[in-house]
Amino acid sequence: MSEQRIQIVQNILSANDAIAEQNRQLLQKARLFSINLMASPGAGKTSLIEQTVKKLAQDYRILVIDGDIATTFDADRAIAAGAAAIQINTGGDCHLDAVMLNKALIQADLSQYDLLIVENVGNLVCPASFELGTARNVLVASVPEGHDKPHKYPSMYRGVHYVLLNKIDLLPYVDFDIDFFRKGLEALNPAVELVLVSCRSGEGLDNWLQWLRNKIGEFRAS
Amino acid sequence: MSEQRIQIVQNILSANDAIAEQNRQLLQKARLFSINLMASPGAGKTSLIEQTVKKLAQDYRILVIDGDIATTFDADRAIAAGAAAIQINTGGDCHLDAVMLNKALIQADLSQYDLLIVENVGNLVCPASFELGTARNVLVASVPEGHDKPHKYPSMYRGVHYVLLNKIDLLPYVDFDIDFFRKGLEALNPAVELVLVSCRSGEGLDNWLQWLRNKIGEFRAS
Numbered sequence: 001m002s003e004q005r006i007q008i009v010q011n012i013l014s015a016n017d018a019i020a021e022q023n024r025q026l027l028q029k030a031r032l033f034s035i036n037l038m039a040s041p042g043a044g045k046t047s048l049i050e051q052t053v054k055k056l057a058q059d060y061r062i063l064v065i066d067g068d069i070a071t072t073f074d075a076d077r078a079i080a081a082g083a084a085a086i087q088i089n090t091g092g093d094c095h096l097d098a099v100m101l102n103k104a105l106i107q108a109d110l111s112q113y114d115l116l117i118v119e120n121v122g123n124l125v126c127p128a129s130f131e132l133g134t135a136r137n138v139l140v141a142s143v144p145e146g147h148d149k150p151h152k153y154p155s156m157y158r159g160v161h162y163v164l165l166n167k168i169d170l171l172p173y174v175d176f177d178i179d180f181f182r183k184g185l186e187a188l189n190p191a192v193e194l195v196l197v198s199c200r201s202g203e204g205l206d207n208w209l210q211w212l213r214n215k216i217g218e219f220r221a222s
Numbered sequence: 223m224s225e226q227r228i229q230i231v232q233n234i235l236s237a238n239d240a241i242a243e244q245n246r247q248l249l250q251k252a253r254l255f256s257i258n259l260m261a262s263p264g265a266g267k268t269s270l271i272e273q274t275v276k277k278l279a280q281d282y283r284i285l286v287i288d289g290d291i292a293t294t295f296d297a298d299r300a301i302a303a304g305a306a307a308i309q310i311n312t313g314g315d316c317h318l319d320a321v322m323l324n325k326a327l328i329q330a331d332l333s334q335y336d337l338l339i340v341e342n343v344g345n346l347v348c349p350a351s352f353e354l355g356t357a358r359n360v361l362v363a364s365v366p367e368g369h370d371k372p373h374k375y376p377s378m379y380r381g382v383h384y385v386l387l388n389k390i391d392l393l394p395y396v397d398f399d400i401d402f403f404r405k406g407l408e409a410l411n412p413a414v415e416l417v418l419v420s421c422r423s424g425e426g427l428d429n430w431l432q433w434l435r436n437k438i439g440e441f442r443a444s
Binding site for chain 2: 040041042068069070071073092094121122123124125126142144145146148149151152153154155167169170173174200
């Protein structure tokens with residue numbers, strides 16, 4: 001029974017990876033830089049998207065694809081900030097997969113955009129196992145979650161290229177040891193980039209916005 | 223292909239429910255009141271367990287079974303607070319299931335305890351789909367996660383008996399509309415009990431502790 005179950009999971013992952021590769025080619029062909037934005041529920045993915053779109057929308061055309069179990073709250077917020085948005089309701093699934101993203105990608109004119117932000121379902125476990133085909137995996141961590149999270153969710157922290165530690169405006173009010181967090185992260189993922197930000201106050205976001213500008217430029221020129 | 227996949231999921235759930243029923247009978251036989259404690263990563267499950275054990279350990283013998291993808295951090299904290307603890311490392315799985323709990327239950331002398339707290343993996347999606355056989359499902363929500371979470375994670379909010387909204391000490395520093403949260407919760411789950419607490423300051427915990435005392439007493443007498 002357990003052997004059969006393992007076999008099935010492997011098949012699903014292989015199918016996912018094949019479609020992720022198709023997504024990668026679609027995005028490459030359109031020279032569209034893309035990120036898979038992951039986080040716990042409430043870490044601040046949507047707030048980060050709002051801030052990012054507000055700051056970049058005058059220079060870049062941005063498409064947001066929002067994955068949620070239910071509601072269109074997040075897509076509504078992305079549109080209000082100035083992006084185009086497509087909502088995927090997973091109907092219970094705990095993560096986006098490459099097939100869901102593919103269905104969204106083929107209904108958009110990708111050549112119209114400079115930046116694609118895919119907002120995954122709020123979950124620090126399952127999204128890490130499903131490659132989408134985006135250029136970079138980005139994680140929003142947040143101060144109130146606690147400094148032990150890299151140790152406790154190693155698959156997620158190991159598989160990302162860029163980490164934003166959000167809600168640093170709450171540091172005075174909670175017990176959070178930045179060094180402990182940073183060491184836990186670097187032990188798993190020495191090459192990762194880490195920035196400290198507050199989507200509420202705007203602090204630290206310039207580093208993130210410059211990184212996006214650089215990547216969009218590199219991707220266009222590639 | 224998709225039909226086959228749905229069939230398999232049903233089989234796994236049925237097997238889980240059968241073992242959950244065995245767990246329920248084991249716990250009933252030992253007259254051991256038990257809760258399945260669920261939350262997002264970092265909402266405060268372990269802090270709640272620490273506070274609960276410190277306050278109740280002089281009157282009750284408490285067993286904590288901790289589910290984590292990796293580390294024994296949470297079990298260590300439960301033991302330091304005064305409970306007995308068993309750690310389950312899921313090795314990547316995003317939730318506990320009834321089989322994992324069963325393996326832990328059969329290695330303990332359940333008649334030695336008055337209260338069992340099962341701390342699930344930090345995840346607001348998947349644990350809701352796997353009944354463990356505990357007497358009550360309890361959710362720790364937290365203020366920094368945002369007031370929209372009942373709308374966005376309906377399966378979790380619909381399936382619990384008791385919700386603690388934690389980190390109310392942070393209400394002055396974040397945008398959180400308690401009425402919006404409460405209405406979202408009540409629309410899904412009219413019978414649920416909701417208390418507002420701060421595991422940091424201790425505020426509101428008396429309601430929770432009294433509920434546990436009542437349930438432990440009722441369960442013993444049943």
